[in-house]
Amino acid sequence: MSNAYNRPDQLSPELRRRVLDTARRLGYPGPDPVARSLRTRKAGAVGLLLTENLSYAFRDPAAIGFLEGLALACEDAGTGLLLVPANPEREDVASVHRAGVDGFVVYSVPDDDPHLAAVLERPVPTVVCDQPDLGTVDRVGIDDRGAMYELAKHLIGLGHRRIGVVCMRLARDRNDGFVTPDRQHAAHFHVQRNRLSGLAEAFSEAGVDWSQVPVVERFDHNMASGASGAAQVLDRDPQVTALICTSDVLALGAMTEASRRGLRVPHDITVTGFDGIRAGEEAGLTTVRQPVLEKGRAAGKLLLDTNERSRPRSVNLATELIIGKTSAGPRGGAEERWFGP
Amino acid sequence: MSNAYNRPDQLSPELRRRVLDTARRLGYPGPDPVARSLRTRKAGAVGLLLTENLSYAFRDPAAIGFLEGLALACEDAGTGLLLVPANPEREDVASVHRAGVDGFVVYSVPDDDPHLAAVLERPVPTVVCDQPDLGTVDRVGIDDRGAMYELAKHLIGLGHRRIGVVCMRLARDRNDGFVTPDRQHAAHFHVQRNRLSGLAEAFSEAGVDWSQVPVVERFDHNMASGASGAAQVLDRDPQVTALICTSDVLALGAMTEASRRGLRVPHDITVTGFDGIRAGEEAGLTTVRQPVLEKGRAAGKLLLDTNERSRPRSVNLATELIIGKTSAGPRGGAEERWFGP
């Protein structure tokens, strides 16, 4: 029976025909994929965990790029890609337990997320992305800290000392407002934590008292958040000469807010992002470009690579500092205004 | 055992604790989802079939919107969403057979696609999207023909008679070039076929000989295709006063080609699209807006709706004609130039 469908060489053509014929006559719909999976211990799919509301991923260009890369890798391997529902609201981990998959990719969830813990308990290979290196599973990411450090050095070189920061959410709880250094250190999103610490290090080295730098957090990740975050920074200190955003989407929002206030970018204020999304490129945004598609593809490759997985692998992809048209030296210099008339 | 995990009320807390303890001690990783699926006959996931290269879906804004809506519906139901790899190159239908899912959503594949046939053979509920009504399974879509008819009427009202068309691929074979009326009629992509037929009807009614209208097809769906398609039309007949594109992406590409040639939109030439994507909106594109997100959500709802499914349901969502800044009356009138100096 099974042979008739999957192993045509194992039986005579005549018998095969007979078997298939009567199968059709009996209305047999072909081998059941679930039963097959049970027996062969292969589900033919990998699970993707993104704790954001599932749909949310489709609004974020960087996430879409990652998804595309991952989908590419899966397609190459003929594997399905299962989007695991993991609503952050209800801490319902059952969806992770119910997912019939051969492995998991975890993309940018807070490191204390219960879904992540549930995934790690499953006895299947896992690749975490944009997460701290857990030591126990494969990891793909970039050097967020180093990349942001480099961007900061660029701004410092231009003469910026009085800056403001708009970042994405740092933890699972909503906190739309200023961020204490404590909260920065304790941030549960690896990516944000490292980008901030890269900034802090560079500016501290340049003699800036980081604890005095206004850092504003936004829970939702969209241009409106970038705009309102920028507004909050500018309200606190209208003298900042640069707005550093931890994503391009936020940066684009910050730029609209700047222009709303009559500030020209980069003449009156410098704005920078992170990611290197298309819309940012079109706007000439100064940013760090990271290979989001490659990140997804690498994650998929790592997971689907059947080779002996001796010890967990950790892959860092290269980033590139893009100097666009949105960064320039501070107009007249912040110092001048500081000691102004 | 099973009860200890899933039915805490069926046994005493003491026994449950004991069972779970020894389970942990023995390294039992919790109930196997595949075996569970086999037994309960529920996979907890729906399959999504898009015959495009899986990754391709993530480049098309309309597809992303659909995906988002579908993901939303799945998330609401706590169901996973399995992207089924269905590479159009190799006619490998096995991926459809191997997918452990409770149902399928089929999105915009050619009606003669072998993967679609394979899905229909599977004994699970199915919803087709942007496909002809098969009569045997649920369907979600819009009135492509009527919507395009309405758009055409708008252009006719503005005075356009000499037009060109750029459309997406009409069948599985690549044909980057002009399209015969035969190929238009025989098109295997329901959506394109109907949009073209809506155009043909409206313009025929207005006295235009449709067989003389240049219709250019492009296999790849991106702005570059729109640009090169527009170029091909304009090379054939530089006198066209309107370029009608069957998608916004193509239309945006057509606009870049127009401006490359020094043609101002809409003063020198009218350009229209279809879909209502964000980028088109920002460009002020005249188009038909369709609720892509709602389409995805409706498909998911239909599939996951456990109610008695008496006979297959067919849902048509409303579209809206958006008159933007890219359509205007022909400059001076085509006739004038036709008989010109």
Added chain:
DNA sequence: TGAAAGGACCGTAACGGTTCAGAACCAATT
């Protein structure tokens, strides 16, 4: 005190495939 009712616990039979060992058969060799 005895019967009935109810709750807790346990054993077993599917679910639908794949795999593998071995039976049955046929032909060729010794």
Added chain:
DNA sequence: AATTGGTTCTGAACCGTTACGGTCCTTTCA
């Protein structure tokens, strides 16, 4: 005629779970 070798076919075991029904024990009520 018996052994060997090879091919085709059959049957049974197993994958890990849940559903179901039966046993046993405790409680309740006449």
